[in-house]
Structure formats: C-alpha cells, structure tokens
Amino acid sequence: MSTIASAAPTSRGEQLIASSMPRRRALLLLMGSLVSSLGTLCYPILRYLIPPGETNSSANDALAGMVGELKPNSGKTFRFGSRPALLVRLATGEYRSMSAVCTHLGCTVQYRPETQQIWCPCHNGCYDLNGRNVGGPPPRPLPAFDVEVRGQEIYVSRKQVA
Numbered sequence: 611m612s613t614i615a616s617a618a619p620t621s622r623g624e625q626l627i628a629s630s631m632p633r634r635r636a637l638l639l640l641m642g643s644l645v646s647s648l649g650t651l652c653y654p655i656l657r658y659l660i661p662p663g664e665t666n667s668s669a670n671d672a673l674a675g676m677v678g679e680l681k682p683n684s685g686k687t688f689r690f691g692s693r694p695a696l697l698v699r700l701a702t703g704e705y706r707s708m709s710a711v712c713t714h715l716g717c718t719v720q721y722r723p724e725t726q727q728i729w730c731p732c733h734n735g736c737y738d739l740n741g742r743n744v745g746g747p748p749p750r751p752l753p754a755f756d757v758e759v760r761g762q763e764i765y766v767s768r769k770q771v772a
C-alpha cells in the first residue's frame with residue numbers, strides 16, 4: 611500500500627512531467643516514422659532524377675561478340691563497362707558500334723533491320739548507322755566506338771581523341 615502511494619507524483623510539477631512523458635515519446639515516434647517515410651519516398655525519386663556516376667563505365671574496350679554471331683543487317687546489345695552498347699553488322703558485312711544509351715533521356719536503343727536505323731523505343735528517336743541523330747527528340751549523336759576483329763572475337767574500343 612505504501613509503495614503505490616510513494617510511486618504516484620506528489621507535486622504539481624511532477625504530475626505535469628509524468629503526464630507529458632507519454633506524449634513526448636509518441637511525438638518522437640511520430641517524427642521518426644515521418645522521417646523514415648519521407649526517406650523511403652524520396653530515395654527512388656532522387657535515384658531516378660540523378661543519373662548514376664560514370665565510375666564503372668570507364669572501360670576502354672570490350673568483347674562485343676564473336677565472328678559469325680550476327681548475320682548481315684542485324685545488331686545486338688552488349689555491356690561496355692557498366693553501360694549498354696550496340697554492335698551492328700551492316701548488310702555489307704561491315705561492323706559498326708556505338709553507345710546504346712539514347713542521348714535524349716537514356717533509354718536503350720536498338721537496331722531496326724527494316725529501316726536500317728537505330729531506334730529508341732521511348733520517344734521514337736532515330737539515329738543513322740554512324741550514330742547521328744536523324745529523327746525525334748535526341749539532341750546529340752550516339753558516341754561511336756572503333757571495331758576490331760581479332761581472330762574469332764570482335765572487340766570495340768573508345769575512339770582515340772587526337
């Protein structure tokens with residue numbers, strides 16, 4: 611009986627402190643969950659708006675494919691560093707290669723044999739076989755790569771700036 615009486619707040623100040631503790635704790639929990647929810651909402655938006663850095667895309671050459679893998683007038687995508695790239699075998703049998711990252715908003719482009727152009731499906735952007743932007747919203751050409759056949763392997767490399 612005496613322990614219950616001694617645990618109860620005796621003064622007005624103690625009563626105020628005792629009654630405000632659960633409210634403070636609830637407020638802290640609410641603030642914590644709001645910050646957590648805000649972070650959960652903002653992270654994917656920021657990841658979408660801020661493009662990833664170029665840290666892993668600095669490879670200077672890459673194996674694009676094997677001789678005989680592509681029939682004339684066809685293309686394929688492959689990884690060049692951390693980015694997609696495009697290898698095209700023209701109807702003449704010649705190879706071309708360029709970045710497969712659209713210069714408009716970064717979608718992956720593809721080769722279209724029926725038009726013999728490079729096409730971006732996101733907003734109908736078109737590039738010619740040299741990577742020049744020839745239709746739709748892309749503002750710049752696709753960076754072109756050098757192609758070298760070494761035995762049965764096809765390598766591409768970044769063009770050397772003279």
Ligand code: FES
Nearest residue numbers: 712714715730735
């Ligand atoms: S992202 Fe390629 S045309 Fe818009």
